[in-house]
Amino acid sequence: MMRGPWRWLVLVGRVALGGVFLYAAYTKLRQPWMLFAMSIDSYQLLPTWAVTLVARTLPWVELALGVLLLAGFWLRYVAGFSTALLGFFLAIMIRSYFKGLTIDCGCFGPGEALGARTLIRDSLLVALSLFLTVAAVAARRPASGLKTQDS
Amino acid sequence: VIPLVLLAAVAVAQTAAKPAPAKKPAGKTTATKPAAKKNGGKPAASASLELPPRAVGSRNAPITIEVFSDFECPACRELYMGVLRRLIEEYCNANKVYLIHRDFPLPNHKWARDAARLAVASAAVNRYEQVAEAIFENQAAWTASGQIAPYVEKVLSPAEMKKLNEQLTANRARIDAAIENDIFLGAQNQVRQTPTMIIRSKTQSYPTAGVVQYIYLKLLLDKLLSE
Numbered sequence: 001m002m003r004g005p006w007r008w009l010v011l012v013g014r015v016a017l018g019g020v021f022l023y024a025a026y027t028k029l030r031q032p033w034m035l036f037a038m039s040i041d042s043y044q045l046l047p048t049w050a051v052t053l054v055a056r057t058l059p060w061v062e063l064a065l066g067v068l069l070l071a072g073f074w075l076r077y078v079a080g081f082s083t084a085l086l087g088f089f090l091a092i093m094i095r096s097y098f099k100g101l102t103i104d105c106g107c108f109g110p111g112e113a114l115g116a117r118t119l120i121r122d123s124l125l126v127a128l129s130l131f132l133t134v135a136a137v138a139a140r141r142p143a144s145g146l147k148t149q150d151s
Numbered sequence: 152v153i154p155l156v157l158l159a160a161v162a163v164a165q166t167a168a169k170p171a172p173a174k175k176p177a178g179k180t181t182a183t184k185p186a187a188k189k190n191g192g193k194p195a196a197s198a199s200l201e202l203p204p205r206a207v208g209s210r211n212a213p214i215t216i217e218v219f220s221d222f223e224c225p226a227c228r229e230l231y232m233g234v235l236r237r238l239i240e241e242y243c244n245a246n247k248v249y250l251i252h253r254d255f256p257l258p259n260h261k262w263a264r265d266a267a268r269l270a271v272a273s274a275a276v277n278r279y280e281q282v283a284e285a286i287f288e289n290q291a292a293w294t295a296s297g298q299i300a301p302y303v304e305k306v307l308s309p310a311e312m313k314k315l316n317e318q319l320t321a322n323r324a325r326i327d328a329a330i331e332n333d334i335f336l337g338a339q340n341q342v343r344q345t346p347t348m349i350i351r352s353k354t355q356s357y358p359t360a361g362v363v364q365y366i367y368l369k370l371l372l373d374k375l376l377s378e
Contacts, residue, residue: 034368034370035371038359038363038368041364042361102344103361111347111358111360
């Protein structure tokens with residue numbers, strides 16, 4: 001069980017990360033999916049069928065993550081999944097950046113170039129998500145020391 | 152928290168169903184600004200607008216695509232050779248898309264502006280597409296040597312080449328103003344890299360940066376045309 005400032009920090013973190021996911025989903029869902037497909041395709045990682053699949057489903061995954069983070073349901077799993085997802089995004093962004101690809105980031109809709117700024121922003125998001133995961137796991141761990149004292 | 156979350160989800164779902172609001176087509180309203188500065192604030196239609204537009208297709212086409220590119224940029228070459236040529240064939244020639252070329256020579260590209268000058272001048276002899284294609288096709292060669300004109304000569308008749316050279320000499324200021332104007336329009340449209348395409352249909356505007364696969368562009372255009 002989290003107490004004091006940690007509880008508030010986790011709450012703020014959840015709302016911030018959840019808001020980011022909701023905004024990311026919103027920017028993609030308001031545009032035709034082909035635009036997001038163009039961004040994904042520019043990373044030169046996936047075959048056409050997979051690009052199409054990801055372009056059509058990822059915004060809904062981001063929407064679900066945003067809602068679940070804001071609601072605080074299954075925080076350990078949701079935060080863990082979001083850390084893995086954001087970590088994967090960061091890894092492919094770093095790879096593309098150092099390969100010198102002049103491409104669209106695709107993070108928040110089309111028209112945003114991949115650059116140092118986007119890498120820093122995504123690193124911060126990974127850090128925030130990791131913090132939430134660690135906090136959620138720590139909160140669920142039985143406090144064995146306290147039990148001994150109580151008994 | 153739960154009601155708030157539900158409200159947010161509903162709001163997002165509703166917005167997702169609506170089309171994106173259009174960005175103001177800055178190009179049409181501010182096209183003369185850079186030249187106006189040089190002219191001390193006088194109406195500057197003079198410089199850039201007297202040159203023929205570097206565009207393909209019908210002005211009345213339901214979709215307009217502006218492409219900001221740099222002749223020395225390899226990704227721009229890839230876009231031109233792999234995507235724009237097919238786009239011209241299948242959509243511009245069928246009057247479905249009006250394609251506007253905008254020059255956006257990057258400062259770190261030594262010969263990009265010279266190439267842009269040649270291309271702009273070629274529009275004055277109505278041979279822009281052929282010249283642009285020749286410049287892109289031989290990009291690797293002239294980037295190494297700095298000699299662009301020999302590749303342009305190959306696609307023009309001697310008379311056309313003579314006219315083009317006359318344009319380059321007599322209209323140098325206008326040609327430079329046209330390029331500056333395109334750069335200004337790029338800045339207005341928040342172009343940060345080349346190539347960037349801005350696809351406009353009705354009131355909607357969609358920017359795409361980098362090289363895109365023709366298949367997705369085609370799907371997008373067909374969707375926009377069917378609306």
